[in-house]
Amino acid sequence: MPNALTRRFEEYVVLGDRDRAVLARISSLPARTISARRNLIREGDCPQAVYLIMEGWACQYRELDDGRRQIVDFAIPGDLCDLNLFILDRMDHSIGAITRLKVVEIGRETFHKIVASSPAITSALWWQELVSKSIHREWILNVGQRRALERIAHLFCEMFLRLESVGLTEGFCCEWPLTQNDIADATGLTAVHVNRTLQQLRQMELIDLANRRLKIPDMAGLQIVGRFNADYLHHHRNARHTDRTRAGSDFMPVPMVATGEA
Amino acid sequence: MPNALTRRFEEYVVLGDRDRAVLARISSLPARTISARRNLIREGDCPQAVYLIMEGWACQYRELDDGRRQIVDFAIPGDLCDLNLFILDRMDHSIGAITRLKVVEIGRETFHKIVASSPAITSALWWQELVSKSIHREWILNVGQRRALERIAHLFCEMFLRLESVGLTEGFCCEWPLTQNDIADATGLTAVHVNRTLQQLRQMELIDLANRRLKIPDMAGLQIVGRFNADYLHHHRNARHTDRTRAGSDFMPVPMVATGEA
DNA sequence: CGTTCAGTTGACCATGATCAAGAGTGGTGG
DNA sequence: CCACCACTCTTGATCATGGTCAACTGAACG
Numbered sequence: 283m284p285n286a287l288t289r290r291f292e293e294y295v296v297l298g299d300r301d302r303a304v305l306a307r308i309s310s311l312p313a314r315t316i317s318a319r320r321n322l323i324r325e326g327d328c329p330q331a332v333y334l335i336m337e338g339w340a341c342q343y344r345e346l347d348d349g350r351r352q353i354v355d356f357a358i359p360g361d362l363c364d365l366n367l368f369i370l371d372r373m374d375h376s377i378g379a380i381t382r383l384k385v386v387e388i389g390r391e392t393f394h395k396i397v398a399s400s401p402a403i404t405s406a407l408w409w410q411e412l413v414s415k416s417i418h419r420e421w422i423l424n425v426g427q428r429r430a431l432e433r434i435a436h437l438f439c440e441m442f443l444r445l446e447s448v449g450l451t452e453g454f455c456c457e458w459p460l461t462q463n464d465i466a467d468a469t470g471l472t473a474v475h476v477n478r479t480l481q482q483l484r485q486m487e488l489i490d491l492a493n494r495r496l497k498i499p500d501m502a503g504l505q506i507v508g509r510f511n512a513d514y515l516h517h518h519r520n521a522r523h524t525d526r527t528r529a530g531s532d533f534m535p536v537p538m539v540a541t542g543e544a
Numbered sequence: 545m546p547n548a549l550t551r552r553f554e555e556y557v558v559l560g561d562r563d564r565a566v567l568a569r570i571s572s573l574p575a576r577t578i579s580a581r582r583n584l585i586r587e588g589d590c591p592q593a594v595y596l597i598m599e600g601w602a603c604q605y606r607e608l609d610d611g612r613r614q615i616v617d618f619a620i621p622g623d624l625c626d627l628n629l630f631i632l633d634r635m636d637h638s639i640g641a642i643t644r645l646k647v648v649e650i651g652r653e654t655f656h657k658i659v660a661s662s663p664a665i666t667s668a669l670w671w672q673e674l675v676s677k678s679i680h681r682e683w684i685l686n687v688g689q690r691r692a693l694e695r696i697a698h699l700f701c702e703m704f705l706r707l708e709s710v711g712l713t714e715g716f717c718c719e720w721p722l723t724q725n726d727i728a729d730a731t732g733l734t735a736v737h738v739n740r741t742l743q744q745l746r747q748m749e750l751i752d753l754a755n756r757r758l759k760i761p762d763m764a765g766l767q768i769v770g771r772f773n774a775d776y777l778h779h780h781r782n783a784r785h786t787d788r789t790r791a792g793s794d795f796m797p798v799p800m801v802a803t804g805e806a
Numbered sequence: 807c808g809t810t811c812a813g814t815t816g817a818c819c820a821t822g823a824t825c826a827a828g829a830g831t832g833g834t835g836g
Numbered sequence: 837c838c839a840c841c842a843c844t845c846t847t848g849a850t851c852a853t854g855g856t857c858a859a860c861t862g863a864a865c866g
Contacts (some may be wrong), residue, residue, distance in 0.1 A: 326775075344681055346771050350689040354681045369671050374678045374776045408631050411673060415626075416636045418680035419606055419616045425688040426732030427612040430822070461844065470688030475822055477846060509608050513588075514636045692854070723812060737854055739814060 285309040286360030286448040287334060291402075293447055293517055294409040301402045308334065308386060308396070316383040322363070324376045329367035331387035335359050338383035339459050343467065344375050353468040355417060356380070356441065356460075360448040362410060368393065381459045413516045420514045425470045428509065430479045433469040435508030438489060440515070442498060447517055458496035483507075547571040548622030548710040549596060553664075555709055555779055556671040563664045570596065570658070575646040584625070584639040584647070591629035593649035597621050600645035601721050605729065606637050615730040617679060618642070618703065618722075622710040624672060630655065643721045675778045682776045687732045690771065692741045695731040697770030700751060702777070704760060709779055720758035745769075 284292075288305045291297060297305070313336050316322055322340060323329060333340075340357040342364070354375060357363055363377055367390065388396075397404045420440070424433050445456045462480065466473040483489045488504045490497040498504055505511075546554075550567045553559060559567070575598050578584055584602060585591060595602075602619040604626070616637060619625055625639055629652065650658075659666045682702070686695050707718045724742065728735040745751045750766045752759040760766055767773075 342681075344685045346685070346689060352685040352688040354684045364674075364677075365670075366674060369667065369674055370678075370778055371780060372775070372778075374778070375681055405631065408627075411677070412626070412628060412631055415673070415677045415680060416632075418677060418684065419604070419637055421684050422616045422680065422687060423606045423608070423614040425684060426614040427608060462846095463844080472823055473845085474824080474847090477844095478822090481846090509610075513634070516632055516634075516636070518633060724814095725812080734855055735813085736815090736856080739812095740854095743814090 286336070286358075286450075287362075289448050290360035290410070291406040294413075295402050295406045297402055297406075301400050304396060304400055304403060308388065309336065311386045311388075313337075313384040313386050316379045316385065318379055318382045320379050322377040322379060322383070322385070323373055325373050327373045328371060329364075329373055331389050332365060332367055332393060333363040333377070334386045334388060335361050335363070336384040336386055339380040340377055340383055341380055341464070341468075342375050342377050351467050352470065353464065354421065355414065356468070358441075358444060358448065359450065361414075362407070365407070365411060380464060409516075416514045416516065430469070430471055430475055431482060432508050433471070434465060434476065434479050435483060435488065435504050436510050437465065437469060437508075438483075438496065438498065439501075439505050439508050439510040439512075442496070442501075443512055443515060443517070447515075454498040454501060456496055457494060458491060459494055548598070548620075548712075549624075551710050552622035552672070553668040556675075557664050557668045559664055559668075563662050566658060566662055566665060570648060570650065571598065573648045573650075575599075575648050578641045578645040578647065580641055580644045582641050584641060584645070585635055586638045587635050589635045590633060591626075591635055593651050594627060594629055594655060595625040595639070596648045596650060597623050597625070598646040598648055601642040602639055602645055603642055603726070603730070604637050604639050613729050614732065615726065616683065617676065618730070620703075620706060620710065621712065623676075624669070627669070627673060642726060671778075678776045678778065692731070692733055692737055693744060694770050695733070696727060696738065696741050697745060697750065697766050698772050699727065699731060699770075700745075700758065700760065701763075701767050701770050701772040701774075704758070704763075705774055705777060705779070709777075716760040716763060718758055719756060720753060721756055 284302075285306065287309050288297070288302060291301075291305065318338075322333060325344065335357050337359055340361075340363070341353045342355045342357065343351055343353045345351040357377070364373075364375075366373055397407070417440075424436050428436060441458075442451065442454075442456060445451050450456060460468075462476045463473045465471075465480075466476045469476070471479070480489070480491065483504075484491070486503070486507070488498070488500050488507060490499055546564075547568065549571050550559070550564060553563075553567065580600075584595060587606065597619050599621055602623075602625065603615045604617045604619065605613055605615045607613040619639070626635075626637075628635055659669070679702075686698050690698060703720075704713065704716075704718060707713050712718060722730075724738045725735045727733075727742075728738045731738070733741070742751075742753065745766075746753070748765075748769070750760070750762050750769060752761055
């Protein structure tokens with residue numbers, strides 16, 4: 283089985299043998315272990331390396347001074363934690379370990395060398411960057427417009443598909459290391475309400491969640507409830523054949539004036 | 545006065561004369577006019593060009609099939625609308641004109657030429673990409689954790705500073721083309737509640753909003769109410785001298801186990 | 807001059823928050 | 837090995853923020 287990083291990148295670009303060799307080399311660098319619930323890096327730090335997740339789940343989060351905390355994304359094996367070091371001076375968010383983590387740290391020079399040596403990998407990096415941005419947008423939509431049941435169902439759908447794309451599912455089962463508190467922080471709800479909503483999802487027989495394992499007995503149903511549409515994940519290597527082009531700009535949906543003009 | 549694009553990029557990188565010439569050339573390309581409340585491009589379309597906003601406000605938004613709509617970011621002069629064309633096949637969000645817009649369309653070839661010819665500009669593009677991602681994270685935090693009054697105050701602070709950085713403010717005044725409906729869609733509230741919250745902000749003498757113009761009589765107060773901290777905007781050319789480095793990873797704030805391990 | 811849209815107001819309602827308490831579970835140290 | 841502690845999950849009661857529905861005003865524009 284190819285490593286997660288390679289799998290992930292092949293979702294986006296066509297790799298040559300040399301590219302694959304480079305990725306394999308990176309993946310076999312000595313990994314650092316971080317124990318569960320510790321921080322990898324905190325907002326305000328000056329990052330010295332890009333982190334590549336090899337094993338475990340991490341979360342990116344932001345917080346307000348009064349303690350309110352919002353998880354803005356999760357990172358799973360094959361994910362590269364922000365390229366901030368590459369450009370920005372300071373971390374604008376924190377990264378914490380949900381489970382025990384194995385990460386490879388890629389320093390600035392190594393990073394530059396890789397980018398210089400492989401256009402395919404550079405392209406995949408851009409791609410990953412844009413996809414994770416698209417995921418951010420979906421989260422804004424999730425937290426801004428969906429109600430509790432939808433939000434949580436949506437989160438299950440997203441994480442399941444992301445895990446699947448790096449080979450971390452069996453059938454409709456996967457690890458689920460998030461506590462109800464983590465889910466609350468990711469969805470902008472309280473833990474109490476997450477608890478009640480999970481019970482509802484269980485009773486609807488859309489999920490089967492216990493002992494840090496998730497099973498989805500009815501993926502189609504869960505996607506409907508979560509109003510989930512996977513397009514934003516851009517897992518396109520599996521769906522590339524659907525290449526219909528739509529007509530150009532028409533009107534905005536809600537408030538509009540019909541005073542057309544080119 | 546330099547054009548908005550140059551101003552914006554100089555916030556991020558040091559430009560040479562040649563870079564500035566390139567940016568000036570781009571900015572003087574024939575602009576396309578789009579009337580207010582029309583779409584520039586819609587989710588699902590295959591983008592043919594990157595849009596550079598020259599004049600006016602645009603919004604990026606996503607929507608659910610039942611009509612709920614979430615604005616995920618605004619674009620003002622100097623902003624470059626997603627580099628999706630560069631990498632991704634399909635738009636995962638729509639872009640609509642709030643006001644009448646002037647945009648320059650930059651085609652794939654032109655784009656590649658620029659990137660190949662100027663490392664500084666390429667770097668600025670990466671930078672812009674990462675900053676707008678950081679803004680997305682802030683919006684997730686905004687919608688997920690802040691309450692109505694805070695959310696709206698925060699939006700005013702953010703947009704004011706962004707406008708300031710491209711020279712579109714005078715003192716503490718600026719154009720404010722957003723309707724209460726737009727604010728509602730951006731903050732995940734209803735227009736009715738936005739209305740009442742605006743009245744509250746007015747009564748607190750934190751804003752003075754009428755006739756599509758915003759005046760902020762008490763910026764410090766507004767920032768406190770909105771729990772606003774500008775770091776995430778990475779407008780660092782003006783604040784670069786605060787280069788303290790903080791100690792490495794410590795514990796995660798909320799749920800944590802003290803079973804440290806390197 | 808009428809239509810349309812932004813803004814405003816009031817009455818009522820519901821989703822989800824808050825507060826509090828208790829049960830189950832796993833890891834750690836005595 | 838067991839006792840304790842901390843955390844996660846669960847449940848109930850009550851509350852509040854913000855949503856919904858509806859009607860009306862005023863301004864802009866054709």
